[in-house]
Amino acid sequence: MFIGGPTITGSRVLCLMLLVVCSAVAAVGQIDPPFSSNWPNFPSTSKPLEKPTPQVPDLVCFGSNPNWSFQFGQQAARTLDVSGGDKYWTGKFTYVDGKWSWHGTPSTGTGVELTATITKGKCVDKTQADFKDFPYQGQISRPEGDIVSGCCRKLKRGEASVAPK
Numbered sequence: 203m204f205i206g207g208p209t210i211t212g213s214r215v216l217c218l219m220l221l222v223v224c225s226a227v228a229a230v231g232q233i234d235p236p237f238s239s240n241w242p243n244f245p246s247t248s249k250p251l252e253k254p255t256p257q258v259p260d261l262v263c264f265g266s267n268p269n270w271s272f273q274f275g276q277q278a279a280r281t282l283d284v285s286g287g288d289k290y291w292t293g294k295f296t297y298v299d300g301k302w303s304w305h306g307t308p309s310t311g312t313g314v315e316l317t318a319t320i321t322k323g324k325c326v327d328k329t330q331a332d333f334k335d336f337p338y339q340g341q342i343s344r345p346e347g348d349i350v351s352g353c354c355r356k357l358k359r360g361e362a363s364v365a366p367k
Contacts, residue, residue, distance in 0.1 A: 261320060262361075263340035264327075265352025272342060273357065274304050274318060281316075291316050314345040325353035 262282075264271040271282040279291040293306020293316065304318040318340055325339040338354035 260357040261338060261340075261354045262357055263318065263320065263338070263342060263352055263354035265340075265350050268350075270342070270344065270350050270352070272316075272318065272340075274320070274354075278309075279304060279306055279316060279318075314347075316345055317343040320354055327353045 260273070260275045262271065262273045273280050273282060274295070277292065277294050279293060281289040281291075283289065290309040291306035292309050293304055295302050295304050297303075300321065302320045304316075304320070306316050307313065308316075320338055320340045322337065323339050325336045327334050327336060334353075336353035336355045339351070340354040341349060341351045343349050
């Protein structure tokens with residue numbers, strides 16, 4: 203205690219300590235964390251997350267007017283034709299902007315390229331009596347020169363394979 207000076211009581215000391223602690227907490231709260239964008243020279247050790255390309259299943263696509271049907275696999279396709287016999291194609295799928303594209307050429311000989319775009323999304327087949335829903339939509343540029351649209355579904359276990367045997 204000082205003689206002739208002001209006296210500080212315990213409650214005033216406690217208030218002063220609280221004021222100092224609160225000021226320090228507020229100052230620390232305004233400092234950017236070490237991984238903040240405001241620290242441009244801080245090296246980044248993390249890589250941006252890449253969304254994996256979805257694996258396209260083996261599919262069968264079909265439609266009418268005219269009637270058509272194709273099976274597509276990762277590197278092969280076939281035209282299902284009851285009257286003219288099946289035709290086989292060699293090609294592959296690519297994935298861009300939520301769509302699978304399949305491009306291929308005839309397995310034997312030469313000919314026009316077969317292309318297809320398949321999108322995941324509800325497709326209603328109105329040609330069947332019960333109006334079935336299918337999980338994929340397909341648009342195929344046929345070798346004959348026309349473009350057809352229809353529905354697609356995954357091949358069932360044990361269904362005929364896409365590639366020739």
